[in-house]
Structures are given as structure tokens and as C-alpha cells.
Amino acid sequence: MIRRFLLFLLTALPSLADDVPPFPFQDTAVAAGSKARLTFHCLQGFSSSTFAIPTLIVHGAQPGPRLAITAGIHGDELNGMEIARRLYEQVDPTLLRGTLVILPVINYQGYLTGNRYLPDRRDLNRFFPGDPEGSTASMLAHRVFHQAIVGSDALIDLHCASDRRSNLPQIRADYEDAQAVSLACHFGIGVVVQGAGPPGSLRRAASEAGIPAIIYETGSPHLFEEKEIALGLEGVQNVMRSLGMLPSAGKTVPASEVYHLTSWLRTPREAGGNFLPRLKLGDRVEKGQVLGEVIDPLSGQSTVIQAPAAGRIIGLSHPTVVFPGEALVHLGLAYTQGPSHPPHEEAD
Secondary structure, eight states, X not given: OHHHHHHHHHHHHHHHHHTSOOEEEXXXXXXXXXXXXXXXXXXXXXXXOEEEEEEEEEEXXXXXXXXXXXXXXXXXXXXXXXXXXXXXXXXXXXXXXXXXXXXXXXXXXXXXXXXXXXXXXXXXXXXXTOOTTSOHHHHHHHHHIIIIITTOSEEEEEEOOOTTEEEEEEEEEOTTOHHHHHXXXXXXXXXXXXXXXXXXXXXXXXXXXXXXXEEEEEXXXXXXXXXHHHHHHHHHHHHHHHTTSSOOOSSOBOOOEEEEEEEEEEOOTTOOEEEEESSOTTOEEOTTOEEEEEEOTTTOOEEEEEOSSSEEEEEEEOSSEEOTTOEEEEEEEEEEEOOOBOOOOOOO
16 A cells, blocks of 8 residues: 555656746746746846855745745844755755745845944844935846845745844744734744834835735844754755645644733933843743842942833843943733644645
8 A cells, every 4th residue: 555655746746846847037937846046146246246046945846825935134043044955955846736936145245244234334124125226236136136025925034133142943924814813833943023013124114015925033143053943954854834835744833922012121311331141031020020130340339120010021132241222131021822723634
């Protein structure tokens, strides 16, 4: 029986792939049931230099959704780049339903220099969907958005905290978009932060274009963090199963805490110096609990940072030198319990 089934698969999969047309990307047609490493030439500069983005395509042997995976919009955010790379390596195109379009290092120039921003000193994630006649950031955003993102059925954008901070693994999603909510809850890492995203962000631009989009935020910049990478990879695969792109893993996706209200606690106006946190990411706190202190190294004066309400630490500054107004602790304050999801049934 098993031998007959395997023989059926060996004979059936090529014929299934024959029924799926190639996936066109720029001047390349990626055959069904195959993978391709491409270079996405976005802008032409002086001396024949180009803004080029590595692009990974996995085109399934069977029809299904198109999922965009983006990472490296900020050039110093390495965790997402590694999630994207591992995803490409692990997905078998002969078993995939649909197409993965993976942009693992969008800000390639920033990646080469360890810089969050583009060479024009702009944050690319404030310029989507872009302008073909605008700044460098606007032109790059326009090219990426209209050539690689438009046409997708869903988007997962991979990020981590900004400099000298770290984020608890979390999903960010617009709860006005029911499809984005579904993606967020199926990701299955336990924490979802509600919000539409800032104007000009890729997630918000995609949502406004009718593409349900979520962000996976985790860890710190400039680092490859294995736990955060493994969680993110599993979460992306959970979403793919929910979309019918991968076979079921036979396990329940746990429920998430959905935070509807969060707050950043900052260094007080009259304070500054050495920030020494007392707690760690993920800790639950009570109102008035001491979260850390800021010590002036000259006067020795200590400013205690206390929780304004009960909550959970979802973002935290590293122990470092801080100035008045700098973000120290990101507290999730009010949440509801989202649903858990049983194992996904195999698609017909």
C-alpha cells in the first residue's frame, strides 16, 4: 500500500507542476516545483552602480496563495534575515501550494555597513508605497512595493528593536483587518500588539492596498539570536499552514495575549546617566513596581523607574547610558486572550 502511494506521488507531482504556470519575476520565469535565487535590480546609480536586492522565489508544484516575506528593511536587523534564509532552504517546492516571494535583505546597502538607514540617511520604513520621482528612499520603496509586494495575498515583515533595545517576540497587526488578525493569531508566539503601524511603513501601505500584513518583532539589532530566529521560522510556517501552503504539523497553535494598549516609559526630563534595569523581557509587573533606575554618574543621584499600572514588559532598553526622553521600558498594559487554533486539516 505504502509503495503504491509513493509511486503515485512520484508520478503525480510532475503532472501537477505541469498544470501550474511559471512565476514571472522581472525577466525570469520560475518553473512550478522549483526555487530560484535572483537579484532584484531596483535603481541605477552613477558609475553603473545599482541598488540591488537579493530575492528568493519558491514556486510550488500546486496552485495556492502568494506570500511575501520581507526582512532587512533596516540594515542592522539580522534575525529576520536569517529567518528568511532558513525558510527558503527548508521549504520543499514540490510540496508547496502557492508561491513564496522572499526579500531577505531589502536595505542591502545598510546591511553592508551595519546601518539601520539608507545611504541618504532616511528610514526606508517611512516611505512606502513610495514615489517614482521622489527621494532615494521613496524611489526604492516604490520599486519594491509595486514590483515585489503588489499581487501578494499576504505579507509578513520581519523586524527587531532599534539600537540598544530588545523586543519580546511579538506580532503587530491592525485589528481592523480580520485577515491580519487571523495571520497574527496563527503565528502562535503568544503576544500580539494591536495597531495599524506608522504612516509610510510597509505593513500599513500593504494593508491600505488590500494585502493583509503583520510584523514579527523580536530581539536586538546587530545580532543573530537563535531562540528568536527559531520562534520566527516556526511562526511563519504556522501561517503558511493556515493559508493551506504547507501540510499540517498536527499540533495546536497556542492562544495569544492581544495587547490593545501599550506605553513606553522614558527617562524623566531631569534625569540621565546609567540605566540599570531590575527586570527582564516578558516579566509581569504590578502598579508601582520598580522596573529599574537611572543613576547620574557625577552626582550619584538615582531616579527610580516605576510601573504606572500592572502589565508585561514587551520591550526593554539595554543596560546603557541614557539621556532625558530616551525609551526605557515598553509595557503591555491591557490585553484580551485570543483563540487557540487546532491542527490544520490537510487541503484537498
